[in-house]
Amino acid sequence: MDTEQNMDVRTLCLGALMGGEATGYEIRKMFEDGTFSHFQIASLGSIYPALTKLTQDGMVTFVEREQENRPDKKVYQLTSEGRRTFLRTLLQTRPGEDRYRSDILFMLTFAEELPIELTEALIDEFAARHEMMKIDIDPDNPQKDECPLAHGRDEDGQPTPGCLFVAGLGQAMCEATLNFIRQNKAGLIEELRTRKDKKA
Amino acid sequence: MDTEQNMDVRTLCLGALMGGEATGYEIRKMFEDGTFSHFQIASLGSIYPALTKLTQDGMVTFVEREQENRPDKKVYQLTSEGRRTFLRTLLQTRPGEDRYRSDILFMLTFAEELPIELTEALIDEFAARHEMMKIDIDPDNPQKDECPLAHGRDEDGQPTPGCLFVAGLGQAMCEATLNFIRQNKAGLIEELRTRKDKKA
DNA sequence: TCGACATATATCGAACTGATATAGTCATTC
DNA sequence: GAATGACTATATCAGTTCGATATATGTCGA
Incomplete structure (x- = not known):
């Protein structure tokens, strides 16, 4: 197998x-x-x-x-x-293969056909979700201390190295996403506006 | 709705x-x-x-x-x-919510229970897949020129701004993943080895 | 007191995946 | 020269999984 x-x-x-x-x-x-x-x-x-x-x-x-x-x-x-x-x-x-499924990214593919406000809202929503996720991933997140799900932790109650590695990776991905948006959102919106003006 | x-x-x-x-x-x-x-x-x-x-x-x-x-x-x-x-x-x-599903990350969560060689292999596999993906995402990837799927491109055959944005985001995520692995793989392996020695 | 929310199990229709069937072409390999 | 696997192309179906719903009970705030 x-x-x-x-x-x-x-x-x-x-x-x-x-x-x-x-x-x-x-x-x-x-x-x-x-x-x-x-x-x-x-x-x-x-x-x-x-x-x-x-x-x-x-x-x-x-x-x-x-x-x-x-x-x-x-x-x-x-x-x-x-x-x-x-x-x-x-x-x-x-x-098995990693699978990433994102309705927002799919929708953003059609940015040119969408009202600019919607495109902006989608990007902001995407950023907000990743901001939340970044906080949520933290294995030492105080919000989770009360939750008694004792998994991914060893006998001392410390997160296992594997869990820490995976969590760190997740946070790095969130960080990269947020950085990309910070650096490229304005450019995209501007480009879309220019194209819309040309058409009109 | x-x-x-x-x-x-x-x-x-x-x-x-x-x-x-x-x-x-x-x-x-x-x-x-x-x-x-x-x-x-x-x-x-x-x-x-x-x-x-x-x-x-x-x-x-x-x-x-x-x-x-x-x-x-x-x-x-x-x-x-x-x-x-x-x-x-x-x-x-x-x-809808973004959903990311990764068997490799799930498995890495149990790194402590796994042979170290398997952990290393899993990380390498993860890196290799993201390396491939990074290349694959590029909208100007010459490999795809012959593929006549005319979507995500405007009348001039140029990728649309939305597609470029989404592709760039994907590449940034791959890049971050690869960077994280470069910076943290050795540390994890070392930590796992130390723990295994302690047990024995 | 009303609704919202949390704990807890269970079931079921609808949606979707992954495999398989069919059928023909092409290239490679034994 | 024949077998094997890969690609184009449509279609179907069993099995898996999701999402919604039902049931029961309690807490908390409005």
Whole structure:
């Protein structure tokens, strides 16, 4: 099984559980807001079925935990079989291609056909999102301290070197994006205005 | 219809046809190798049904064109209704969130659990892909001159300002990625080695 | 008290991917 | 000279995944 193929949700769930026990809801949060959120996606509609399948296959186990004033939880945990399988998958899989999907960049491709105000708004929106992302990525972000998702951290609670590397890379990309916009936005707008005047 | 939502394949096809007539096969190439390939994805399995639907809805028309020594083509073209609809969609849609999916970065998150050679190989692979991408993005890339996909270019055959901006942004991101790796790869490897020694 | 939001699981239709089928040409390699 | 793989071209389909919705419960502010 050395084919190039994107990871399925089952594998992603195993990875999420490498950092310790978690519920389906918490796993989704890792992909929505947590460590993985900037480079992997998984929705509840695929996570729950995946956990069911993984339980059947003996990759994970769960205990039902009652809570006061809250719905019951199913807290999932890797089995040693699950842990082994995950690591074997990492060793044997050629990682699938990176995929970047951006509606904003697609729309900006048609800048000439758009009102200039919209083009400007799109660029500003793109910049704003990357500004937020840059802050959000920081593994030492104080906003996240209260979030008890203990993954990507070692026994001392420190982020692992791998996580730090990936986070740093993400921040560098955000930084580059913001810099590019700062340096090229005005030029684009001007060029678009010139072209519009020529037409009229 | 001002909800935030990712663009569907029908809209992407309309966008692809903004640059002129094309077959389904050529549209896929725009998303596989062409201008859109770095920030949008669409497969044949969704493009053909989308074109059928768009034809039914009067957004596109096609002529069947016979070819020597080749299978017949269906060459699609926007109707004025289709063009109007596409531009209206751009005006009314709040662009969906950017999504970046990278198996390599996900795997690197677990660097501590991996053999160091694999970690290094993953980083090198990541760098190699971005090196390729940087070259690939260039709108004046001589390799692409022969490819007759006339989109993202104006009447003079020059890339449009929007396309140039988006391409420049993509290159800046690649550049930042490569720089980050040059500056941080050795440090990560060293840190991983130190930790492994401590354990042993 | 009303709505919004958070925790928590589960299900399902709709959309999309990736693989496969069909069919012909061309170039390379054994 | 025959097999293999690559390219052009359309089409279909199983399986995966998303996004929305349902259900249940509690908190908090307006």
